[in-house]
Amino acid sequence: MWKGMAAFFYSSHFTSLHSHNTIQLILDTQKDFRFKTKNSSWATCKSLIIKENILHQLDTNGSVQLIIYLDVDTKIAQSIKSKYLVNNEVHSLDLNVFHFVNSKELQQALLMPEPSILECVINKVLACLSFEIENVRTDQRILLAEQAISTTHPEDITSKSVADKVCLSESRLRSLFKQVTGVSLYRYMLWNKIWFATNQIMAGYSIYEAAIDAGFTDGSHFHKMMVKMFGISPSKFLKDNMPDNLVMCDKSPLHFETYVYSHDKK
Template sequence: MIHAITAPSILYLWKSRTLYIGEYPEFSPLTQGAASLLVGVDGPISITQCSSGETISGNSFLIPAGITFVLDSNGHRIANCYLDPYNEDFFRLKQAMKEQVGEIYVGNKKEIMQAAAFEKMLCHTLDQKEASSLLEHAVFPSIFEAPKRPATDPRIVEIIDFIQDDPTINHTNKAMAKRISVSEVTLQRLFKATTGIPIRRFRLWHRLFVTATLLACGRSITEAALEAGFSDASHFNHVFKDMLGMSPSSIIRRTKNMAIFVDEGALKHSLSDVG
């Protein structure tokens, strides 16, 4: 765990989820590699869907993976929770959203409670275990409110684990399809149906997660990016900007006043990936 004396922003890195709470002054398009729950902590925020140009205002949004949009925080602090790669979190949260506008879901039934929970995490600098417990009880719907979907296809679980085991390796679709005894076309179809994004984009997204974990361990941006599998700093900067809507340097400038918590499981997993 790394944390500053004051924490105007906070970042949690778990093995299956990532949560950022704080300011978001950027206005660049982003295409996330995972579904996410976006909540305005202090008040309404706005989302512009790049596919239609439509702008929606609200206090909470559920964004599917692979959707390109622009976020305007309206000067408010935001909470952006990146969900698990199997989309099980997304399925649960979708059942608690009030409406769908285009490709984005708007208005969570628990958005007031969610904003209060994120405020508590930020103001009290909860550690990762406390934050994870609060996230599960105050942010996600209960099993009674939103039953879990049927189990994820075990073949795709195997491929996700295979990619995450060593993000530095660019496994070919042919090799991965052979691993689970399907055609390349079937692999790509099943993978996107599960995660919402193509295999290559998922691999890049996971490399960003590994990079963030290594940064939290004290690596420089260049060291972390190369160890996570990016070909060079330029490649990392491009992917970072594309998926998160801001430059790596803008994040680094904030880390002096950012509390960063890395879950032990995520830390061991990431370090073994690059070890």
């Protein structure tokens, strides 16, 4: 929690009808989630902005979301509100979180219990939302490739299938991907396997189950790759992400209130 802002990664839950006194941003890190307000039906979303004091429910849908709360009186909240919520209670964005940050930045924010890393990711997201989103990324082929990798089960994705999807040869895709993102396509796909496995851990899977489901040969292979790539073991990640691990980054953090709606109320 910071002054005027709070954020966390959220998974494996179906909420009751509730509201917050803040503007809420929900960005899925893997596939999509389900959402409804008190007066609307369930809808599937990739990213969403919710006005303050709107009764809603969230179904994480087996994925993991980055959720950001903003004090309505802050300048960034007012900017986002005037841009997207003038006549709407909610605003759905057909965007992948990788419009805003690359895979390594996002994964480091999830894996490392270091507030400054997450704050950097959040600031990039907010800066992009307050300006023209269309100008965030320039090469749509690479963005499409990133989306294909991040939203497909690791065992079902290959460099050839990605190349076919973006209408490039494998060699051209590898070259362009490294040029645009700064990392190799192979390394990015390995990041995604680790990302998928950590998402599974957050959703309640054991480390072994998450490793096998992500396509690693066993838990030891997952452990080795995660330590090699990010310097943290799966068990350390699990320990650092236990419930109620709240970090206060300011002496005067966000004033945050949540109200759960009871159907018995009149």
